[in-house]
Amino acid sequence: MSERFRNRFPGYNVLDKWDSPSWNEQTREVVRKxxxxxPERRFFTESxxxxxxxxxxxxxxxxxxxxxxVPIAPFIDEKLFENRGNGYRYATMPPMREAWRQGLRAIDExxxxxxxxxxxxxxxxxxxxxxxxxxxxDVVSQAWQGLxxxxxxxxxxxxxxxxVYYAHPAAWSEIGFGGPASPRGYVRVQVxxxxxxxxxxxxxxx
Amino acid sequence: xxxxPRARDGRAPDVFHRGGxxxxxxxxxxxxxxxxxxxxxAGGGTxxxxxAEAGFSVVAFDAGPFWRPLEDFASDEKEQEKxxxxxxxxxxxxxxxxxxxxxxxQSVGGSTVHFQMVSLRFRPERFKARSQLGYAVDxxxxxAEMWHYYALVEDALKIAGPVxxxxxxxxxxxxxxxxxxxxxxxxxxxGCEALGVKWAMTPIATLSAPRxxxxxxxxxxxxxxxxxxxxxxxxxxxxxxxxxxxxxxxxDLAMVGRIEIGDDGKATGxxxxxxxxxxxxxxxxxxxxxxxxxxxxxxLNSECxxxxxxxxxxxxxxxxxxxxxxxxxVYGTFEEEIRWYRAPPSLAVxxxxxxxxxxxxxxxxxxxxxxxxxxxxxAQTVAPGRGxxxxxxxxxxxxxxxxxxxxxxxxxxxxxxxxxELADETDEFGLRIPRVTFAYGEEDKKLYEHAIRFMxxxxxxxxxxxxxxxxxxxxxxxxxxxxxxxxxxxxxADGRTWDIPNLWICDGxxxxxxxxxxxxxxxxxxxxxxADRIKTLAGRGEL
Numbered sequence: 001m002s003e004r005f006r007n008r009f010p011g012y013n014v015l016d017k018w019d020s021p022s023w024n025e026q027t028r029e030v031v032r033k034x035x036x037x038x039p040e041r042r043f044f045t046e047s048x049x050x051x052x053x054x055x056x057x058x059x060x061x062x063x064x065x066x067x068x069x070v071p072i073a074p075f076i077d078e079k080l081f082e083n084r085g086n087g088y089r090y091a092t093m094p095p096m097r098e099a100w101r102q103g104l105r106a107i108d109e110x111x112x113x114x115x116x117x118x119x120x121x122x123x124x125x126x127x128x129x130x131x132x133x134x135x136x137x138d139v140v141s142q143a144w145q146g147l148x149x150x151x152x153x154x155x156x157x158x159x160x161x162x163x164v165y166y167a168h169p170a171a172w173s174e175i176g177f178g179g180p181a182s183p184r185g186y187v188r189v190q191v192x193x194x195x196x197x198x199x200x201x202x203x204x205x206x
Numbered sequence: 207x208x209x210x211p212r213a214r215d216g217r218a219p220d221v222f223h224r225g226g227x228x229x230x231x232x233x234x235x236x237x238x239x240x241x242x243x244x245x246x247x248a249g250g251g252t253x254x255x256x257x258a259e260a261g262f263s264v265v266a267f268d269a270g271p272f273w274r275p276l277e278d279f280a281s282d283e284k285e286q287e288k289x290x291x292x293x294x295x296x297x298x299x300x301x302x303x304x305x306x307x308x309x310x311x312q313s314v315g316g317s318t319v320h321f322q323m324v325s326l327r328f329r330p331e332r333f334k335a336r337s338q339l340g341y342a343v344d345x346x347x348x349x350a351e352m353w354h355y356y357a358l359v360e361d362a363l364k365i366a367g368p369v370x371x372x373x374x375x376x377x378x379x380x381x382x383x384x385x386x387x388x389x390x391x392x393x394x395x396x397g398c399e400a401l402g403v404k405w406a407m408t409p410i411a412t413l414s415a416p417r418x419x420x421x422x423x424x425x426x427x428x429x430x431x432x433x434x435x436x437x438x439x440x441x442x443x444x445x446x447x448x449x450x451x452x453x454x455x456x457x458d459l460a461m462v463g464r465i466e467i468g469d470d471g472k473a474t475g476x477x478x479x480x481x482x483x484x485x486x487x488x489x490x491x492x493x494x495x496x497x498x499x500x501x502x503x504x505x506l507n508s509e510c511x512x513x514x515x516x517x518x519x520x521x522x523x524x525x526x527x528x529x530x531x532x533x534x535x536v537y538g539t540f541e542e543e544i545r546w547y548r549a550p551p552s553l554a555v556x557x558x559x560x561x562x563x564x565x566x567x568x569x570x571x572x573x574x575x576x577x578x579x580x581x582x583x584x585a586q587t588v589a590p591g592r593g594x595x596x597x598x599x600x601x602x603x604x605x606x607x608x609x610x611x612x613x614x615x616x617x618x619x620x621x622x623x624x625x626x627e628l629a630d631e632t633d634e635f636g637l638r639i640p641r642v643t644f645a646y647g648e649e650d651k652k653l654y655e656h657a658i659r660f661m662x663x664x665x666x667x668x669x670x671x672x673x674x675x676x677x678x679x680x681x682x683x684x685x686x687x688x689x690x691x692x693x694x695x696x697x698x699a700d701g702r703t704w705d706i707p708n709l710w711i712c713d714g715x716x717x718x719x720x721x722x723x724x725x726x727x728x729x730x731x732x733x734x735x736x737a738d739r740i741k742t743l744a745g746r747g748e749l
Contacts, residue, residue, distance in 0.1 A: 003597050008604045024434065027280040034284075059595045087291055087306020091298030091641070128596065135593065154590045162599070166585040167284040175606040177581045178427075178547050180281035182434040185424030186548040189388040198545065201607065 005064045007174060012199040014172045014179035021184035022197055031169060031180070038071050039078040043097070044104070051104045052076065054120045058127050059161045070171065075164040076100075090155065092148055103152040106143035110134060113141045176201060211459040211480060212272045213314075218450050221443050222419040222436065224277040230450045235487050239263045242476055242489035244462045244504065247316015248729040249713030250495030251441030251449070252359075256737030258452035262744075265455045265487060267478055270312035272458035273319070273442065279434035283582040286431035289313050289320045293639070295499060296629050300645035301679075303530050307430075309682050310497065314458050315442025317497070318726060320430055323411040323438055324552050324615075325365045326573060326723035327356045329374055329560050335719050341569035341649070342619050343718045346690045346699035347735070353377070355731035360409070363439040363730075364417050367409030373561045382414045385423065390546040390576040391554030393610040397664030403558040408575060411439040411726075412550055425549040427578055463637050465492050465508040465517060465709065473517075473709045479635050491749065493701075493710040495733075498528060498682035501715040502626045503640045505686070518686070518703035518711075523696050525626040525685050528644060529720050532616035533680035534654045535577065536661040537587075537609060538670025544610045551578030556664075559657070560722045568652040570617030571722035574661055577611040584609075591676045610670065612661040615680060617722040618650045626685050681725050686715035700739040701732075708749070712736050 017023055041049050052073045062069040085096055093099050111119040111130045119127055133139060135158075137150040165171050172179045176199035178186070188195050212219050213230060220226030233239055240262040243250045254266040271288075273279065279286065291310035297303050311317035330349035331338040345352075357378050360367075367380030384407040387395065391407075398405035412423040412433070423437035436443050446456060460480040468474040475488040494501045502525040506516035516524050552575035560571035579587060584606060588594060594602055629641040646654075658675045665673055688711075689695025692704035701716055703709045714729050721728075743749050 005597060006601055006604065022281075024281070026277060026434075027282055030280045030282050030285045060600065061597050085292055085294055085306075086304075087293065087308075087310060088295045088297045088302075088304055090302055091296050131595075135595075158589050158595055159586060161595075162585040162589045163284070163582055166582045166603070167282070171603075172581050174600070175581060175603045176545075177606060178545070181424075181426035181428065182279075182281045183424065185426030187425070189386060189425055189545075189548045191389040191392050191542045191544060193389075194543065194545070199607070201543065 003061065003063060007064070008201050009173060009176045009199045010202060012173050012176065014169050014177070017179065017197060020197065022182070023180050024182050027180045027182065034168065039074045041074065041077050043077045043081040048101065048104045049073065049077070050120050051108050051118070054127060055107060055131065055157060056161050058124065058131055059158060060165045065170070070165055070168045072161055072164045076160050079160070090151060093151060094147060099147060099152060099156055102143070102147050103156060106141055106147060106149070107134060109141040109143035110139055209271065211457070213456045213458045218456055219272050219274050221274055221447060222276070224274065226274070228447065228450060230455055231453050232455050233263065233265055235485050238488040238490055239265050240489070241491045241493055242487050243267070243493040243495055244476065245316060245495035245497065245500070245713060246314050246446060246456060247311060247441055247495065247497065247713070248318050248726045249733045250493065251315060251318070251445040252730045252733035253493060253495065253712045253737050254454045254456070255445040255449035255452065256734055257740065258449045258454035260737065260741045263453070264449070265457060265489070266449070267457045267460040267462050268314045268316070269461040270314060270458065272314040272456065275432060275434050275436055275442070279432040281426065281428055281434065283431050283580055286320070289432050293633055294631070295639060296641040298641065299624070299643040303642060303644050303679050305499070309680060310499065313442065314446060314456055315440045318440040319442050320432055321440070321726055322429055322552050322724070323550060324555070324575065324724040325360065325363065325409045325411050325727040326555070326557070327353065327374070327377070328721045328723060328728055329571065332571070332719065332721040339569065343689070345718050346688055351735065352731055355735045356727060358734055359727060359730045363411045363444055364413060365409050365411055366414035368407045371409070372404040372406050373557045380409055385410065385414050385549070385553055388425070388549035388553050389544040390551070390578050390610050393540065393544065393665070393668045393670070394554040394556065394576040394612060397612070397668035398556050400667030401664055403556060405554055405556045408553055408555040410550055410553065413437045413439065423550065427547045427549055427551070427580065429550050430583070431580070461635055462504060463507065463635055465494070465504065467510050467512055467517070467706070471512060471706065473706055491708045491710060493712050495711070495713040497713050498685045498715045499626055499640050499642065501711060501713055502685045503628065506628050507637055513705070518696050518705045518709060520705050521693060521696060523687060523694070526622045527620035527684040527687055528624045528626055528642060529618045529620055529683040529717070530644065530679040531681045531720055531722070532572070532618055532646070532650060532654045533613055533678040534616065534658055534675060535611050535613035535678060536658060536665055536673055536675045537611035538665045538673040539605050540608050540610055540669055540671070543607050545607050546578040546610060547580055549578065552576055559660070566656055568649050568656060570619060570649065570653055572614040572616035572653060572657050573722050574612045574614045574657065577613055581606070587676060592674060610665070612665060613678070614654065614657045614661070615722055615724050616653050616657060617720060619647055620684055620687070620719060621647055681714070681720065683714045683717040683720040683725060686711050687718045688716040689718060700743070701736045710736070
């Protein structure tokens with residue numbers, strides 16, 4: 001699998017619109033907080049935290065941002081610390097907080113069972129193999145007792161990781177999303193038309 | 207972290223002005239009001255307005271806050287999770303339903319604060335599904351009467367729509383002109399034209415011209431996360447200000463825990479929690495309008511010695527016949543730039559399969575619409591939907607501006623085994639939380655399989671490549687169905703429960719069937735009609 005991120009929007013940064021009519025005060029406040037107030041670890045134990053970070057690094061690899069990766073684990077920790085759910089819990093899953101503690105421990109146990117070391121100690125390709133096995137429910141560890149691995153991977157781990165990442169302005173920029181848009185919205189809404197405040201795409205010739 | 211209630215001490219937030227207030231008549235808990243309404247969304251908001259305008263004393267309770275959209279709503283998917291009902295619900299069965307952002311609001315104005323504003327009418331025959339189309343059950347209402355109320359609600363919300371709607375019997379011109387078709391809608395139009403079926407601009411509850419203090423929609427595309435310009439004609443900016451002006455009181459951040467029953471077997475009022483205190487509001491009539499989960503939950507949680515199986519439940523049907531609508535979708539990549547984040551997500555619609563009775567192998571109907579997910583929502587679709595993660599996901603996501611899709615609102619048929627019950631666990635108020643069980647039936651599966659085939663052909667014909675499909679659900683219905691007799695329904699055609707004459711229901715739980723259209727317009731038409739019926743009954747001394 002390619003580890004290279006193909007940037008289609010190299011000249012675009014939604015934050016350039018910060019002072020424009022596309023951003024209102026309440027949006028600036030919300031995004032400012034997200035960019036500057038990275039929550040401290042309060043819910044996970046140190047070892048759970050390390051496993052979570054190792055998993056997030058593989059779910060959303062950011063080799064193109066060696067110095068300033070978008071933080072993911074801190075916001076998952078915050079959600080669990082505040083015990084903010086999504087409005088539902090699958091009958092087959094334990095309560096959210098228990099599911100996460102058990103799930104992270106089980107990921108690590110799975111790494112041990114398959115590769116003889118905890119997730120954090122494995123090279124990237126073996127980390128990926130562990131995660132892919134869990135994604136497909138192909139697990140051997142007893143630590144999954146009472147926690148369906150496929151469901152944990154899909155509805156908790158992957159769901160929360162992408163939810164945090166794609167709520168960050170860096171992610172909005174890299175997919176060419178217009179980002180915040182109030183009070184100014186859009187005028188040219190038809191196919192192949194673009195407002196001056198929207199991303200310009202650079203087509204790559206391979 | 208939690209803010210105190212705003213609607214109190216003789217005033218309520220003015221939704222049209224930052225920091226503004228409007229006067230509101232407040233009642234005391236010990237005042238026996240004519241109507242205590244639980245919920246202020248499409249059902250409760252509409253009813254509170256119409257009953258107050260008819261001169262009844264009304265207090266309406268909502269578990270959520272009373273927002274001023276201009277200052278409270280950010281252009282941010284994550285921040286706007288504050289609009290969703292995020293209390294725990296246990297979801298099970300063969301096809302467990304997702305709640306929260308998907309279908310449940312917790313604000314004054316209810317889910318209409320984050321709905322997509324699609325305002326479709328039932329095809330008239332769908333109200334008589336059993337007798338006219340041969341499946342499910344009939345509604346106990348006259349289709350012509352419902353179409354009359356649709357027109358009243360469309361005018362109250364200044365729905366923007368086409369001059370001529372291409373399906374069904376003639377209907378009046380929509381009050382406001384249709385919007386401009388966006389790129390995502392152009393894709394739907396192309397696909398339908400290639401397949402030889404009609405399409406239309408979606409009749410939609412966002413302004414296409416100025417109205418009072420609200421200006422037209424600016425196509426910012428955050429509709430599902432709250433409209434920060436007030437172009438959206440939610441209950442919060444339409445029925446609620448009207449209700450307050452007519453003398454109704456709205457109590458925000460007020461969670462109702464139980465309805466109380468007197469020695470005569472009639473409701474005497476309700477118990478609610480506000481600012482951490484349990485209080486009791488007396489009322490001559492109680493109306494439950496909490497939507498298809500919270501309404502049966504409250505009725506079941508209000509069990510008492512006289513009604514040990516919950517209120518209004520002599521039929522055993524409270525919580526049963528829970529329905530969703532199938533919301534399956536097909537997505538594809540296009541050569542052109544679509545930029546589907548612009549404008550309301552579903553500006554174009556095809557109702558062909560709601561009106562055609564041949565060429566299909568299922569009894570119900572479906573509409574399909576153009577789509578416009580924002581960044582987080584799209585990632586939440588692509589990652590689990592295609593099993594993508596890692597750099598593969600990041601690279602796939604960069605096709606965002608070239609993506610388009612079609613999703614259905616598909617009719618799911620009522621089944622008694624699909625239901626809402628109480629779990630043993632309790633929430634922060636000590637109230638038992640709901641447990642929901644849902645499985646699609648065979649007819650439901652045939653419907654969405656048909657839809658996926660049809661939409662795949664349409665997207666292909668429109669130039670889409672790399673097509674893939676997802677399963678999803680949207681909207682809720684059933685769980686306290688209205689009907690013609692007490693054995694097989696919870697209420698009569700007026701939403702009046704068979705068992706307790708001063709206990710009413712007014713929301714989507716009443717729907718015996720959900721048809722293949724978004725429910726909000728139908729719920730509002732039904733509420734408008736129930737208000738008129740209550741006026742008539744009061745005039746006859748039959749309340």
